[in-house]
Amino acid sequence: MRAKGRAAVKLANTVEWLDLGEINYDDALSIQCELHEACWRNTRPDVLIFQRNEPVITCGADSDQDHILWEDERLQGAGIKKRAVPRGGGVSYHGPGQMVVSTVLHFLRYRKTAHLFLRAVEEVIIRLLNSYGIEGLRIEGKSGVFAGNDKIAAVGLALSHLVTMHGVSLNICPDMNHYDAIIACGLSDTGVTSLELLGRTPPYDEVRDVFISNFADVFEAIPVPMKDYGIQGKTRDA
């Protein structure tokens, strides 16, 4: 029984964060899978993984191949790879100038449903954009975050053993010409944009830190940098 007059206190979850920097998409996915297993087996805390990838088109569970508009030869000529990935959603693009955040979290610790969890990830982006004077919007029936009618952040999750994978990608200053190669997320009636196109050019590390700060507020979590994760036999500093 609770002591009279004492309010119930929800304990905040500790969430580690790891910035992989510029990293090959496949290597980053392997690391994410490894940390996901450690997380659902409860040998590590929940974790946010930040990364910047080489140009790659990723195809989620609901991808329509017709949404890749360029032939393989043209993609190869532009240095863009294609990957089928184990996440929800359609065709997406990752590349330099974009911040990709994988949310490896026991979602029930934060929200009652996976969809509410996804909405909370969007809320982090909306608050981040607000700190740069940009109004981030949700559009009814469409996932992700928009500035006006243009998508600036895409979301997609996988859920295994009640722990999420994948998450959100935010366009800071990517090569927007690469978006001509796809119909992003199958949305032909909206465009894509970036912080740079909206006149903001913050450094990547600053955007990451603003994300972490807003994540802490929205998820009522305590982010701490990961210091002890070994990659290829080396200890990597977060």
Added chain:
Amino acid sequence: MARIAVNVPDFAEGAKSVKLRQWLVKIGDDVAKDDVIAEASTDKIRVDIESPADGKVAALLAEEGDRVEVGQTIAEIEG
């Protein structure tokens, strides 16, 4: 031997069904508890369906491409 039901997990309150994308096992396969035996998806979320026990796959009760209800039994494991 007892048969243990594999039910579609209640992962998303409000989402009443998911699309069964792919079986990763066939009848007669040995599985361990927590092995992923099927992939499903709903809007923007891909969901793994795991075996609740060690045993042998005794029945697959839904087809790839079916929409299956949350809580529906889609397989049985003989343990």
